[in-house]
Amino acid sequence: MTHQTSHDSPATNGSRDPDQTTRTEAPSPNAPSIAALVVPADIDTPMRRIGVSGLADLQAAVGGNIEALPYHGDDAVTAYGDEEAKLVDEPEMNARATRLLGPGLFAGDFIAGDIVVCGWDHEAGENLDCPQAFEEIIEQAHRDLRDPDRRTIRSRTVSYEWDLFEDDEQKRTMAVLSIMHDTAGAHVLSGRQHGNEFAAILSNETVQPRSSGIVARGFLVRQGIRLGTQPVSRYSEKRRDTFAAAMLELLHRAYAESNPQVTRYFRLQNGGAL
Helix, strand or coil: CECCEECCCCCCCCCCCCCCCEECCCCCCCCCCEEEEEECCCCCCCCEEEEECCHHHHHHHHCCCEEEEECCCCCCEEEEEECCCCCCCCCCECHHHHHHHHHHCCCCCCCECCEEEEEEECCCCEEECCCCCHHHHHHHHHCCCCCCCEEEEECCEEEEEEEEEECCCCCEEEEEEEEEECCCCHHHHHCCCCCCEEEEEEEEEEEEECCCCCEEEEECCCCCEEEEEEECCCCCHHHHHHHHHHHHHHHHHHHHCCCHHHHHHHECCCCCEC
């Protein structure tokens, strides 16, 4: 099963960066059958494996003309969806696909309709069987956000930290929800200095031990987002903790709703989500 790459236009179903490579040609109709994975938009409908041998099979599986939806977690995997799934009056969001493919979407965008996932052989330029473990990757991506791995207090800042992965040099990447008071970060995103308030910032950070015994901490290139703010007349730990609890609940709710502006900060090394 073969198709070629194109840079002509972003996908309709889930818009992505203009320079993102998308695969737009369908498999050859004479190609042998492969085992593909169907991920229905209806969250209560189980995923299933089907045999796919050509364009007609893919169109039947997604219910329309196909478009490619590249999976950013693994170059050896690609997905197909209905190119007109979002053009109906009430498009049906595919929460599992949106969370899995989220890094390729513009903020606030989503995948609609059923999708089909296949393997991809770069050298041969052909589709392959969908990896056997991919159902678990998708289920893992759609689970509710787990409780943070740690809660850290520094001065008037409270941070909730989720470990994402660690490389061979013990550099650990985390998703971090920081609760800050006054100007301790509110102006970082907007360029303005705010008054007496609490702010909740979601970002990705790294920590790495050095030979000197010092632990280096840094921010990744991706800019953080502000989940919320609350003006206060004066600082108190009780008010801070009340605001922090509300923002943590908001984060969990946004994650459960597959909000791509939130889930992109929780990407694991293999492209899945927590």
